Amino acid sequence: MKSAVVVFPASNCDRDAAVALEQITGTKPVMVWHADSEVPDVDLIVLPGGFSYGDYLRCGAMAGQSNIMRAVKEKSEQGVKVLGICNGFQVLTETHMLPGVLMKNAHLKFVCRPQALEVIETQSVFTRKYQAGQRVVFPVAHGEGNYVADDETLDRLEGEGRVVFKYAPGENPNGSARDIAGILNEKRNVLGLMPHPERVCDPLLGGTDGKAMFEGLIEALG
């Protein structure tokens, strides 16, 4: 599996993603700068966490207008898998590659902690190695992860099996609608999630629950 990690000014999880990808796939991902207008030929593009462009205007808004996102959008339309983690999820909603929006956490506090999640949907290249209903712990670290969309959109996401991760019952860290932590696009090749699977791929870092996501991708993409 060939992969690329997009680096925006003020991305800060790009290296975490690169280390996880290299450890699991055995190949270094290509690091792609935000001003580039082309993404190399890869199977997976990761939009990492961070505070791209200082979160100016709205988190993800400026990154959404960058050269590289036009190229990422084109690749995704051709079926290339795109994984947006944390700020990457915010960028995906700002480019309308995923519906809804991530608003300031309902309690206004930045949350940074290990977070229990429930795997809701396993019919995706990202979650095929998990069991439905499986409880996993990924770290969260965000101030704006409160997922908001209208009821019709939420019903559709749930009805179409596009809500892949939910915060464990009673443990919603940010006020997110229907406890949503991660969603797929209609074609199911784009996943955005607030928690950080790339940070739990090595026992030295406190857990390996995130590893199955990348192992599943390797299995599916070769």
Added chain:
Amino acid sequence: MKARVFVTLKNGVLDPQGKAIGHALGNLGFEGVGSVRQGKLIEIELSETDEAKAKAALKEMCEKLLANTVIEKYDIELKA
């Protein structure tokens, strides 16, 4: 021309920041403060002299970047 663009949350969208500001005003002793909602003001200078054209351009700016219309609405004020 000079434009002022007001970007605010749509009615019905919860605004915890506005709520916190309201609480703080109460703590400062201001009485009778009801609902508080906050937003953004963006000032833009334009070389365009035709009002209709300027308005059309501003509307496009709002739709494409200045507002996220999933949760926000915008008002445009134009001065020659």
